[in-house]
Amino acid sequence: MKTKNVTFQWSSKDFKKLNILLQKAGDKKYSKRVTKNPETFTLNEGQEYVYMVRARGKEGNSYELNITGATKAFSPVKLKILPGEKTSTFLDKFLV
Amino acid sequence: MLKTILTLAVLSMLHLSPNVQAEEIVGALSQKLSSTGDTKNSNITGGAGTTFELTAGQKDKRASLKWTMDNIDSNLAVEFSVPTGSSDNTVLANLDGLAKFNKVTVNYKSALTSLDITKMLEICNEVGIAITSGCDLEGLKAQSKGKNAQKISDLIKEAWNDAPPKFWGTSLSYGSNKMSYIATDSTTKQSETKYGWAASIYYGGFFKSKYKSMWAIEAKREESYKDGDNGIICPPQELNLPISCVSGPLGKPTRNIKDIISFHYRQKFDKFSISPSVNFDNRSDTLGIDVPIFLFKDAGNDFVGGINLGWTNEEHETTLGIFIGKKFSFY
Numbered sequence: 001m002k003t004k005n006v007t008f009q010w011s012s013k014d015f016k017k018l019n020i021l022l023q024k025a026g027d028k029k030y031s032k033r034v035t036k037n038p039e040t041f042t043l044n045e046g047q048e049y050v051y052m053v054r055a056r057g058k059e060g061n062s063y064e065l066n067i068t069g070a071t072k073a074f075s076p077v078k079l080k081i082l083p084g085e086k087t088s089t090f091l092d093k094f095l096v
Numbered sequence: 097m098l099k100t101i102l103t104l105a106v107l108s109m110l111h112l113s114p115n116v117q118a119e120e121i122v123g124a125l126s127q128k129l130s131s132t133g134d135t136k137n138s139n140i141t142g143g144a145g146t147t148f149e150l151t152a153g154q155k156d157k158r159a160s161l162k163w164t165m166d167n168i169d170s171n172l173a174v175e176f177s178v179p180t181g182s183s184d185n186t187v188l189a190n191l192d193g194l195a196k197f198n199k200v201t202v203n204y205k206s207a208l209t210s211l212d213i214t215k216m217l218e219i220c221n222e223v224g225i226a227i228t229s230g231c232d233l234e235g236l237k238a239q240s241k242g243k244n245a246q247k248i249s250d251l252i253k254e255a256w257n258d259a260p261p262k263f264w265g266t267s268l269s270y271g272s273n274k275m276s277y278i279a280t281d282s283t284t285k286q287s288e289t290k291y292g293w294a295a296s297i298y299y300g301g302f303f304k305s306k307y308k309s310m311w312a313i314e315a316k317r318e319e320s321y322k323d324g325d326n327g328i329i330c331p332p333q334e335l336n337l338p339i340s341c342v343s344g345p346l347g348k349p350t351r352n353i354k355d356i357i358s359f360h361y362r363q364k365f366d367k368f369s370i371s372p373s374v375n376f377d378n379r380s381d382t383l384g385i386d387v388p389i390f391l392f393k394d395a396g397n398d399f400v401g402g403i404n405l406g407w408t409n410e411e412h413e414t415t416l417g418i419f420i421g422k423k424f425s426f427y
Contacts, residue, residue, distance in 0.1 A: 019167060021213065028212045050213040052255060056166075074229035085234045089255045091217050092230030 002045040004096050006070050009038035010053075012063035019054040020065075025093055040069075043096045055088045057081050063088075070094040158195070169257045170206035177201070189386035189406025189415065191375045193320035193352050194292050199271025205298075207260035219251055259310070262301040269294040277324060277345045283331045285342060290349055292320030300360070314358040321349040355379050369399050383409040388419065 010018055020034035022041065025048040032041060043049060049070075055063060062080035067073040073094035081088045160177035178198045188195050220231035223244045233255060237248040253259055276287045300312025323345035330341035355378040362371045369390040376383050385407045390399035404417035 021211065023213045026214050028210050028214070031210055050217055052211070052213050052216070054255065077230065079232060082234050082238060087234060087252070087256065089233040089252055090230055091213060091220060091233070091255070093214075093217060 003042045004045050005040050006043050007038050007040045007068045008034045010065040014061035015055050022051045025050050045096050048095050050093045053090045059083050070096050173203045175201045189384040191356050191377050191384045193318050194271050197271030197273040199269050201269040203267040205265030207257045208262040209260050259302045264299045267296045275349045280347050283329050290321040294318040309363045312360040316356040318354040320352050322352045
């Protein structure tokens with residue numbers, strides 16, 4: 001099976017760390033965490049993957065996440081903590 | 097500000113302060129903290145962030161400050177707490193032998209079940225409000241109403257692992273208490289600083305009706321000290337002279353070891369919530385039943401205060417207390 005390198009890289013002046021969890025679509029047993037920035041995973045080509053980003057902070061805190069190397073991915077993800085909230089939680093999928 | 101508060105709390109423990117000092121610190125803390133706590137003061141429950149709470153019952157009063165760091169499926173909490181007044185030597189319904197101690201507690205808990213992001217994305221799509229791409233849960237929550245809003249709120253809780261079907265945790269406490277007593281061979285009060293500790297491990301989970309009910313079992317070893325029975329000693333006096341007496345715990349504090357098994361349950365209703373626990377000390381055969389009932393909500397519609405009923409088979413009486421700043425939470 002062919003593989004591709006997919007890189008997660010995020011930037012923020014508000015957050016020192018983001019919680020990012022990566023899974024194979026439909027298979028929660030395949031579960032990886034982004035533990036450094038940037039972090040590269042070797043993923044199966046043609047496979048769909050899902051991921052979740054969690055950030056806890058103050059209103060207006062923002063971050064930008066770039067996913068590179070995937071065939072089809074929504075990137076960059078630009079999010080900020082909304083008024084009245086303490087968290088930002090984002091989920092999406094991408095094809096390798 | 098947080099640093100100042102923590103410093104005060106730590107200093108209070110390092111100096112092994114008596115309750116009078118603790119009350120002053122609590123006053124200072126109350127002034128510095130404008131908001132009430134946002135988690136229930138329990139090792140098993142509690143979310144992330146910094147929280148403060150006050151509890152006051154017939155048998156004990158405490159103030160605590162808790163700081164929590166969390167990850168995807170686990171969190172670590174450090175809590176400083178001081179007693180603000182405990183008058184007698186009665187047994188608390190939760191059987192806590194460190195109730196009169198200034199103490200620091202470190203608690204770690206972790207979910208045993210992994211999140212299913214694919215399923216969460218499906219639910220997100222069912223709600224059906226497209227936001228560019230992917231699913232911004234808080235953004236979606238702001239636009240959703242009724243059942244959809246509830247679905248998204250539940251999804252956020254799931255994403256933050258607020259209600260895992262199975263979880264485990266462990267907790268360690270260490271504390272000190274300056275204990276006064278009347279030595280049996282004298283009529284003057286003496287004091288001695290005693291140290292105690294507790295270690296526990298727990299396992300629990302949420303029932304299928306998510307975010308409504310939870311259970312947990314806990315095994316705890318605790319070593320502390322308890323006061324002797326209160327009494328009055330009057331030295332012999334010559335006839336016709338006024339008698340001067342001293343009162344307080346008679347004899348040195350005695351070591352108190354407990355092996356406690358507890359069963360915890362939490363259930364949320366629309367108008368109120370309950371968080372009962374049944375606690376049994378295997379060494380002394382003491383049974384305690386503790387029933388906090390959450391009655392009052394804050395502006396965010398979260399339960400933050402209520403009354404606490406307690407009962408033990410040692411005293412066979414029901415006690416009543418109040419608490420403020422405990423936000424009802426499951427995990």
